[in-house]
Amino acid sequence: xxxxxxxxxxxxxxxxxxxxxxxxxxxxxxxxxxxxxxxxxxxxxxxxxxxxxxxxxxxxxxxxxxxxxxxxxxxxxxxxxxxxxxxxxxxxxxxxxxxxxxxxxxxxxxxxxxxxxxxxxxxxxxxxxxxx
Amino acid sequence: xxxxxxxxxxxxxxxxxxxxxxxxxxxxxxxxxxxxxxxxxxxxxxxxxxxxxxxxxxxxxxxxxxxxxxxxxxxxxxxxxxxxxxxxxxxxxxxxxxxxxxxxxxxxxxxxxxxxxxxxxxxxxxxxxxxx
DNA sequence: ATGGGTGCAAAGTGTTTGCAAGTAT
DNA sequence: ATACTTGCAAACACTTTGCACCCAT
Numbered sequence: 001x002x003x004x005x006x007x008x009x010x011x012x013x014x015x016x017x018x019x020x021x022x023x024x025x026x027x028x029x030x031x032x033x034x035x036x037x038x039x040x041x042x043x044x045x046x047x048x049x050x051x052x053x054x055x056x057x058x059x060x061x062x063x064x065x066x067x068x069x070x071x072x073x074x075x076x077x078x079x080x081x082x083x084x085x086x087x088x089x090x091x092x093x094x095x096x097x098x099x100x101x102x103x104x105x106x107x108x109x110x111x112x113x114x115x116x117x118x119x120x121x122x123x124x125x126x127x128x129x130x131x132x
Numbered sequence: 133x134x135x136x137x138x139x140x141x142x143x144x145x146x147x148x149x150x151x152x153x154x155x156x157x158x159x160x161x162x163x164x165x166x167x168x169x170x171x172x173x174x175x176x177x178x179x180x181x182x183x184x185x186x187x188x189x190x191x192x193x194x195x196x197x198x199x200x201x202x203x204x205x206x207x208x209x210x211x212x213x214x215x216x217x218x219x220x221x222x223x224x225x226x227x228x229x230x231x232x233x234x235x236x237x238x239x240x241x242x243x244x245x246x247x248x249x250x251x252x253x254x255x256x257x258x259x260x261x262x263x264x
Numbered sequence: 265a266t267g268g269g270t271g272c273a274a275a276g277t278g279t280t281t282g283c284a285a286g287t288a289t
Numbered sequence: 290a291t292a293c294t295t296g297c298a299a300a301c302a303c304t305t306t307g308c309a310c311c312c313a314t
Contacts, residue, residue: 003314005312005313005314006313006314007312007313025303026303026304027302027303042304043304043305043306046303046304046305047305047306050304050305066302066303067303067304
């Protein structure tokens with residue numbers, strides 16, 4: 001395993017993710033990072049997001065469309081608006097019993113599951129009605 | 133709504149998806165389609181995969197990494213090997229009760245949920261052991 | 265000093281799209 | 290005849306990577 005270093009760039013990326021509670025995409029983080037330091041490159045932001053999520057310091061949320069990042073470290077479920085793309089955390093607790101059950105039945109070494117609900121958020125529903 | 137046409141190309145794409153039971157990616161379908169007709173273009177295959185899944189004739193399976201397509205029309209859950217990328221159907225039935233619950237709690241108009249388990253398949257586990 | 269990290273630009277991957285010509289209805 | 294579809298290539302969106310230099314340890 002590599003010995004990770006604590007660079008200024010990595011600190012800024014982590015700090016920026018922690019400041020957001022709205023599941024930013026990598027590019028949104030890149031722009032927020034650039035406000036703090038004009039010099040940091042896209043490659044560095046992407047590299048550090050991958051490193052930080054591998055280290056478990058942030059969460060890499062893989063949803064249909066673009067991937068997001070999350071400052072929460074604990075596994076949880078998501079709700080995605082298929083109209084506006086808004087992503088929300090669900091309060092229902094992550095249930096590891098599912099993982100055990102599937103592991104037993106399939107022989108896989110299960111690391112986790114992802115549960116994503118898709119639908120139209122109240123705001124977009126309202127907009128749809130107004131258009132008609 | 134558009135009046136869809138029944139073109140030779142669309143038929144070949146649908147037929148090719150139905151022949152596969154291993155969740156092919158769009159590109160795998162493109163290559164299989166090309167074996168039947170040298171002329172069909174990538175754009176046409178992608179366009180038709182999107183149309184067919186919007187029509188509900190096939191399933192667009194959105195998993196981390198590359199999207200896949202499935203000849204099954206009914207919603208179901210998946211198991212993804214994070215080593216080799218193999219994607220398997222789970223036999224557990226899709227549970228619409230979850231959708232109703234989340235709809236009630238969130239105010240979203242829920243269309244579906246996606247549940248994907250991630251882990252290492254037995255074959256890849258064996259390979260990992262052999263390497264050590 | 266040394267090996268991980270950075271900025272930059274180029275390349276990669278998977279998918280969509282504009283357009284003129286073709287074709288199902 | 291109409292308007293949906295096609296093939297083609299270019300464009301797109303997002304992410305990774307090769308390289309020479311830099312800097313945390």
